[in-house]
Amino acid sequence: MNLLDQIMLLLTGLVAIYLVWQIAGDYRRNEPHPVHDLFYMAAFVVLLVDGLMMIFMTYGILENPAVVVVSYLIPLGLSLGLVSEFHKRFQKTYLIIGLIGIFAIAVTRVADTGLVTTFVLAGFHTVAAFIVIFVPAQAIKAGLAPKGFAMVSVGGILISIGGIALAFLKSGKPILSAEIIFMILAPLLFLMTVAFSLGFISKIRNSQ
Numbered sequence: 472m473n474l475l476d477q478i479m480l481l482l483t484g485l486v487a488i489y490l491v492w493q494i495a496g497d498y499r500r501n502e503p504h505p506v507h508d509l510f511y512m513a514a515f516v517v518l519l520v521d522g523l524m525m526i527f528m529t530y531g532i533l534e535n536p537a538v539v540v541v542s543y544l545i546p547l548g549l550s551l552g553l554v555s556e557f558h559k560r561f562q563k564t565y566l567i568i569g570l571i572g573i574f575a576i577a578v579t580r581v582a583d584t585g586l587v588t589t590f591v592l593a594g595f596h597t598v599a600a601f602i603v604i605f606v607p608a609q610a611i612k613a614g615l616a617p618k619g620f621a622m623v624s625v626g627g628i629l630i631s632i633g634g635i636a637l638a639f640l641k642s643g644k645p646i647l648s649a650e651i652i653f654m655i656l657a658p659l660l661f662l663m664t665v666a667f668s669l670g671f672i673s674k675i676r677n678s679q
Contacts, residue, residue: 472529472653479657480522486664487519490671497675507556511671514548517541518664530653533637536580539592543576546599546630549667553606553623557615568598596634603627607670619673626666633659 491512498508521542524532532538547569555562572595579588604627610616636652 472525472657476657477526479661480526483657483661483664484519484522486661486668487515487522490664490668491515491519493668493672493675497678505556506562507552510548510552510555514545514552515664515667517544517548518660521545522660525657530656536577539580540573540577543573543592543595543599546596546603546634547572549623549627550599550602550606553602553610557606557610565602569595572598593635596631600627600631600634603630617673617677619677620670622666622673623670626663626670629659629663629666633663 494508494511494515498504498512501508521538524538533542551562551565551569554565575591576595579591582588604624607616607620607623607627611618611620633656637656
């Protein structure tokens, strides 16, 4: 990891802190307090922690099974927040699916089951990514969110690229070389976080 990567990860953390602050303000202003804001905040707090760990421990920390499991909380928190906000009737069902995902990812990572580990990780990430990409577009079309909320979908596309690339790298069947993946990872995380920030802040300001 070079200095530019560290700077990009630090900027990512700062944007994540700003976004958590904005979402926390939205949570306090609304009665009853919206549960989906808690899921969103959890996702960005995990992103902040992951970024700081990568700065101080380099990309080698991504080999740790615990970090892989915790990192799944980013797409899970975002997707669970979107389901809770725009498809509340499915909130409990998707929460159960998410808990199953955490358990399955943890077991397969610890057991080091090879391709099974990769497909389990990629599978649950794909479900979460599908929600993060398509639910904002659906909400905009239904008039439930402003057009700027589409940036959340952009963030979903970026997080999908990074997540799937890392999953296949760990399987030994990378779709990109390790050198390229780690070269673009920090900028990708920064752009993803900026996209999410623009999308969520657009929605928060629209609701004020």
